[in-house]
Amino acid sequence: xxxSPTTRSASSAEPVxxxxxxxxxxxxxxxxxxxxxxxxxxxxxxxxxxxAGLSPKDILLELAGSLPFVDVQSSLTAQQQAIFWQIRxxxxxLGAIVGATLAVSGAAYQGVFRNPLADPYLLGVSAGAGxxxxxxxxxxxxxxxxxxxxxxxxxxxxxxxxxxxxxxxVGGGQSSTVIVxxxxxxxxxxxxxxxxxxxWFDDSLQAVYSWLLGRLSTNGWTDIRVILPYVLVSWVVLxxxxxxxxxxxxxxxxxxxxxxxxxxxxxxxxxxxxLGTTAVVAVSGLIGFVGIIIPHAVRLVFxxxxxxxxxxxxxxxxxxxxxxxxxxRTLVAPAELPIGVVTAFLGAPFFLFVLRRxxxxx
Amino acid sequence: xxxxxxxxxxxxxxxxxxVRDLSMSVEKGHWVxxxxxxxxxxTTLLHAVAGLLPSTGDIWVAGxxxxxxxxxxxxxxxxxxxxxxxxxxxxxxxxxxALGRTPYLGRFATESSADKEAVEAEISNLDLERFANRQADxxxxxxxxxxxxxxxxxxxxxxxxxxxxxxxxxxGHQQVVLELVDHLRHEREITVLAAMHDLTLAAQxxxxxxxxxxxxxxxxxxxxxxxxADQIGQTxxxxxxxxxxxxxxAVIPVRPNSR
Numbered sequence: 152x153x154x155s156p157t158t159r160s161a162s163s164a165e166p167v168x169x170x171x172x173x174x175x176x177x178x179x180x181x182x183x184x185x186x187x188x189x190x191x192x193x194x195x196x197x198x199x200x201x202x203a204g205l206s207p208k209d210i211l212l213e214l215a216g217s218l219p220f221v222d223v224q225s226s227l228t229a230q231q232q233a234i235f236w237q238i239r240x241x242x243x244x245l246g247a248i249v250g251a252t253l254a255v256s257g258a259a260y261q262g263v264f265r266n267p268l269a270d271p272y273l274l275g276v277s278a279g280a281g282x283x284x285x286x287x288x289x290x291x292x293x294x295x296x297x298x299x300x301x302x303x304x305x306x307x308x309x310x311x312x313x314x315x316x317x318x319x320x321v322g323g324g325q326s327s328t329v330i331v332x333x334x335x336x337x338x339x340x341x342x343x344x345x346x347x348x349x350x351w352f353d354d355s356l357q358a359v360y361s362w363l364l365g366r367l368s369t370n371g372w373t374d375i376r377v378i379l380p381y382v383l384v385s386w387v388v389l390x391x392x393x394x395x396x397x398x399x400x401x402x403x404x405x406x407x408x409x410x411x412x413x414x415x416x417x418x419x420x421x422x423x424x425x426l427g428t429t430a431v432v433a434v435s436g437l438i439g440f441v442g443i444i445i446p447h448a449v450r451l452v453f454x455x456x457x458x459x460x461x462x463x464x465x466x467x468x469x470x471x472x473x474x475x476x477x478x479x480r481t482l483v484a485p486a487e488l489p490i491g492v493v494t495a496f497l498g499a500p501f502f503l504f505v506l507r508r509x510x511x512x513x
Numbered sequence: 514x515x516x517x518x519x520x521x522x523x524x525x526x527x528x529x530x531x532v533r534d535l536s537m538s539v540e541k542g543h544w545v546x547x548x549x550x551x552x553x554x555x556t557t558l559l560h561a562v563a564g565l566l567p568s569t570g571d572i573w574v575a576g577x578x579x580x581x582x583x584x585x586x587x588x589x590x591x592x593x594x595x596x597x598x599x600x601x602x603x604x605x606x607x608x609x610x611a612l613g614r615t616p617y618l619g620r621f622a623t624e625s626s627a628d629k630e631a632v633e634a635e636i637s638n639l640d641l642e643r644f645a646n647r648q649a650d651x652x653x654x655x656x657x658x659x660x661x662x663x664x665x666x667x668x669x670x671x672x673x674x675x676x677x678x679x680x681x682x683x684x685g686h687q688q689v690v691l692e693l694v695d696h697l698r699h700e701r702e703i704t705v706l707a708a709m710h711d712l713t714l715a716a717q718x719x720x721x722x723x724x725x726x727x728x729x730x731x732x733x734x735x736x737x738x739x740x741x742a743d744q745i746g747q748t749x750x751x752x753x754x755x756x757x758x759x760x761x762x763a764v765i766p767v768r769p770n771s772r
């Protein structure tokens with residue numbers, strides 16, 4: 152999977168240096184090593200940080216001891232082991248999954264809508280998923296834990312469909328800002344409906360409210376098991392479309408003249424990205440701006456090709472959310488900040504930055 | 514053999530019939546210029562021939578009924594150079610050109626080494642080595658047209674559709690691009706169907722001119738017979754003089770009230 156072919160063409164023999172850097176094989180290695188390094192480092196930091204006072208050395212030993220054929224013992228007590236394996240580690244893994252999914256979905260939405268501002272949160276997908284999930288949560292037992300992602304998915308699909316339909320009626324769907332404005336309106340509507348449902352069933356108010364602000368839960372590995380099938384499908388399908396998303400960047404007419412049906416690709420990619428997004432929203436609540444911050448930062452540093460953008464967004468999105476969660480857990484310790492508050496705090500200024508840049512592009 | 518045949522083609526855009534009962538046949542390796550006033554249906558006709566718009570009637574490309582082709586097979590036969598190509602931010606020239614290999618790739622595949630060689634070959638054919646690693650959105654108009662031409666050639670098409678390929682260029686760059694297309698069509702026997710604004714250039718480069726007005730074919734034939742001052746005057750509502758030159762008729766605008 153090479154991103155851009157390196158060649159020893161005649162041009163490299165010319166004394167005139169190309170103005171843009173040559174994306175050579177070494178550059179690619181650097182790219183992947185740095186992404187995986189950042190991811191691994193942030194996973195470790197996420198595992199180290201917490202109120203239980205587990206030492207990094209013991210955590211490393213504990214992790215090493217769990218590998219096959221490695222025989223080392225940490226000095227953790229049984230209770231500390233339980234804290235690490237059943238509370239802290241699942242939270243780090245969940246953060247990584249949520250961050251990777253939100254970032255890769257953001258990149259995919261931006262690709263198919265050709266809109267630098269598209270993001271699960273701003274398109275109303277998260278709010279729609281929120282309504283669906285709230286209905287599922289308030290109905291409790293009859294729907295059950297595994298039904299929440301399905302309700303969230305339905306809500307998210309309805310919301311993104313409404314946003315796109317509204318956006319397309321104004322200015323032929325060409326304007327990035329119109330789609331975002333439509334998304335804001337749709338999100339407001341779904342949030343209002345969600346609040347209504349939540350207040351109506353006020354016995355589950357506490358559960359819904361803490362979910363609403365965005366939080367990574369602490370109920371062991373259950374959430375991960377619930378969402379893993381959905382996010383895996385979404386990751387794989389989006390990755391398969393990495394080259395086709397590059398084609399789509401040249402507009403619908405040219406895409407069709409290159410042999411690709413743009414409407415079909417848009418439908419499949421939106422469905423897939425929404426599947427992933429709504430699944431993670433169902434367990435993590437409304438965590439905004441990850442889908443904007445990460446893909447844009449990756450584009451600025453590594454280029455816009457989706458072959459690089461999608462996998463790197465996943466790696467850096469995972470790292471970002473694990474670190475944000477570590478910050479949310481420690482900033483006001485022993486209390487916790489909702490992680491959605493932290494991402495919004497970082498993300499809103501970044502959004503304005505992208506808006507300014509986007510004006511230049513369009 | 515005719516590479517392109519259309520019979521009784523009708524194309525709607527919304528409610529409006531934009532191309533009406535149009536029939537034509539173009540010989541392999543010929544250059545046909547589509548001319549006509551704004552709104553005559555030139556772009557619509559090109560898009561219909563490229564299979565980008567629904568149409569009624571028949572289209573055959575290289576003897577094949579295009580309705581039986583998949584979109585990818587279609588794109589292997591017919592390539593389009595749009596009037597204003599979109600240039601995505603952050604895409605290099607090489608990446609933009611490589612998109613031309615899309616019709617030859619499997620559903621979820623990326624370029625093979627053969628595809629990459631084809632891309633490099635077109636880059637060197639069109640003398641674009643210097644630009645290959647540059648960001649495409651930093652190119653000038655003339656450079657961009659060459660890049661988009663290289664992308665179209667990567668499709669290895671039988672038919673090249675040009676939608677006013679030079680309307681944004683100055684006269685020097687117009688000549689460079691048109692000479693390049695002319696050279697390539699002779700070299701590879703590519704059939705060219707080009708919507709053109711400049712009638713003199715259309716006469717110089719094409720074997721045949723099709724004059725359209727309001728979706729109807731007014732006249733088709735060699736430049737000398739189609740480009741007559743009275744006919745141009747009527748169709749375009751213009752006042753022109755047509756000079757006969759060795760390279761073909763030259764169409765000169767005349768000021769209505771001068772002398």
